[in-house]
Amino acid sequence: MHKTTARGRMKYAVISGQRFADLAEKELGQMLNGIEFEKKIQRNGTSLFLITAAKTEGDVCEKVMRKTAFVDFMMQIDFTLKGKGCSYENLQDKIACVLAGKNKESATFKIETKRFDPVFEENAKSIEVKLGTGLERKGFVADLAKSDIIVYLVFIADSIIAGHAIASLRSNYALDKFRGINSSEQNKVNRAEFKLEEAVEFFGIDLKKVNAALDIGAAPGGWTHYLTDSGVKVVAIDNAFLDYRKLCANKENKTLVITDRNNTQETKKAIEKFGVKNQVAIKSFDDKSAELSEYGLIHIKSNFPVRNFDMKKKLGTFDMLTIDANTQAVESSNIANDFAGLLKSGAVLILTIKFGTRNFERHIETAKKALKGKYGSIRIKKLPHNRREATLFAVRKNGDADTVDE
Numbered sequence: 482m483h484k485t486t487a488r489g490r491m492k493y494a495v496i497s498g499q500r501f502a503d504l505a506e507k508e509l510g511q512m513l514n515g516i517e518f519e520k521k522i523q524r525n526g527t528s529l530f531l532i533t534a535a536k537t538e539g540d541v542c543e544k545v546m547r548k549t550a551f552v553d554f555m556m557q558i559d560f561t562l563k564g565k566g567c568s569y570e571n572l573q574d575k576i577a578c579v580l581a582g583k584n585k586e587s588a589t590f591k592i593e594t595k596r597f598d599p600v601f602e603e604n605a606k607s608i609e610v611k612l613g614t615g616l617e618r619k620g621f622v623a624d625l626a627k628s629d630i631i632v633y634l635v636f637i638a639d640s641i642i643a644g645h646a647i648a649s650l651r652s653n654y655a656l657d658k659f660r661g662i663n664s665s666e667q668n669k670v671n672r673a674e675f676k677l678e679e680a681v682e683f684f685g686i687d688l689k690k691v692n693a694a695l696d697i698g699a700a701p702g703g704w705t706h707y708l709t710d711s712g713v714k715v716v717a718i719d720n721a722f723l724d725y726r727k728l729c730a731n732k733e734n735k736t737l738v739i740t741d742r743n744n745t746q747e748t749k750k751a752i753e754k755f756g757v758k759n760q761v762a763i764k765s766f767d768d769k770s771a772e773l774s775e776y777g778l779i780h781i782k783s784n785f786p787v788r789n790f791d792m793k794k795k796l797g798t799f800d801m802l803t804i805d806a807n808t809q810a811v812e813s814s815n816i817a818n819d820f821a822g823l824l825k826s827g828a829v830l831i832l833t834i835k836f837g838t839r840n841f842e843r844h845i846e847t848a849k850k851a852l853k854g855k856y857g858s859i860r861i862k863k864l865p866h867n868r869r870e871a872t873l874f875a876v877r878k879n880g881d882a883d884t885v886d887e
C-alpha cells in the first residue's frame with residue numbers, strides 16, 4: 482500500500498524543529514541511501530521534509546527516529562490528497578484501503594493528526610473522531626488505548642499526507658506529542674517534568690530498577706517530582722526552593738531540606754507558606770547528627786559545588802544522576818564528572834545540553850568529549866519538550882578507580 486516511486490524508491494514525510502532542520506537533513510543524508518529532498522515546508526517553528534530514498538528492509542522510520550538526534554518524526558507515505566480530493570469520504574475510503582491492505586480485519590486502529598496549516602478549520606480531535614466513527618461504520622475497530630495500527634494524517638496547505646505504522650513499534654514516537662498534554666499538566670510541577678518523562682521513555686530507562694537518584698539543578702522540582710512519584714528516593718541540589726506542596730502530596734516519606742545555618746529561618750518561613758511544615762524537616766549543613774536514610778526526598782539548598790558539606794559521605798550511592806542546571810555544556814558535564822564517584826557502575830545519566838549559541842553540534846561534541854572518560858553508551862536526542870537544548874543519555878562506566886571528592 483505504501484507509495485513507491487517509478488524507480489522502486491519509497492516516499493517519506495519527516496518532521497523536525499525548524500531551528501534544527503539543517504542537522505536533521507544531515508542526519509537523514511547519513512542514514513538513508515540515495516536520499517533526495519523533494520520539498521521542505523516550514524511552519525510555526527516546525528519543518529516538514531518530503532523525501533524519497535532507496536527501498537530498504539525493515540522499519541526504516543523507527544530506526545531513523547531512534548538513532549538520530551534531530552528527527553522528531555518520520556513516516557512512509559501511503560497516499561496524498563489535494564484540494565477537492567480532501568473530502569471525508571475520500572479520506573475514509575483511502576484509509577479503509579490501507580487498513581484492509583494490512584489483511585487483518587480484526588486489527589484495531591487509531592488516527593493521529595497534525596495540522597500545520599489552519600486551512601482546515603476543524604480541530605485535530607474532531608477530525609479524528611469523525612474519521613474513526615466513519616471507519617467503524619465500515620467494520621473497522623477503533624481502539625485508542627490498544628491499537629494495532631496507527632494511521633497518521635498530516636494536514637498541510639490544501640493537502641493531506643497519510644501514512645501508517647504498526648503501533649507496537651511506535652510507542653515512543655507520536656506525530657504530535659503535545660496533543661493531550663494540557664490535561665495531564667495539572668498534577669505536574671512544571672512542563673520541565675515532561676522532559677524527563679520523555680527521556681525515560683525514549684532511552685528505555687526502567688525506573689523500577691532505580692532506587693536512588695541525584696537531581697542537580699532541581700528547582701522548582703519538576704524532575705524531582707517525576708522521580709519521587711515513580712518511587713525513587715531523590716537527593717535534589719539547587720539553591721532555589723522546590724515546590725514542596727506538590728512534592729509532599731500523597732507521600733508517606735518525609736522530606737528534609739538541608740541549608741546554610743544563616744538560611745534556616747528563611748527556609749522555615751517558605752515551608753510554612755507551602756503549608757507542609759509537618760512533612761518537611763530542616764537541618765543545617767553543619768548538623769553532623771542528621772540521619773538521612775529515613776527521607777524520601779532530601780533537598781540540599783545550595784548551588785553546586787556545595788561548601789562545607791560534611792554530609793556528602795552519608796548520602797550513599799546512586800543509580801541515576803540527572804542534571805538540568807542552566808549551565809553551559811562543559812560546566813554541566815564537569816558536574817556530572819564530579820559526581821561520578823557517587824554513582825554505581827551502570828548508573829544512568831540524563832543531562833540537558835543547553836544550546837547557548839546556534840552551533841549546536843559544538844555544544845554536543847563538548848559534552849561528549851568531557852564525559853567520555855567516566856561515561857559510555859552516550860546518546861543524544863532533542864525531545865519534544867526540549868526547546869533550545871537537547872537531552873544526553875549515558876551510562877556510568879565501571880572499573881575506574883574513582884574516589885568521592887570530599
Ligand SMILES: C[S@@+](CC[C@H](N)C(=O)[O-])C[C@H]1O[C@@H](n2cnc3c(N)ncnc32)[C@H](O)[C@@H]1O
Pocket residue numbers: 670671673674697698699700701702703704705718719720721783784785786805806807808
Ligand atoms: C531549568 S531549571 C531546572 C528545572 C528542573 N529540572 C525542574 O524540573 O523543575 C535550572 C536550575 O538550575 C539551577 N542551577 C544553575 N546552576 C546550578 C549549580 N551550579 N548547582 C545547582 N543548581 C544550579 C538553577 O537554580 C535553576 O533552578
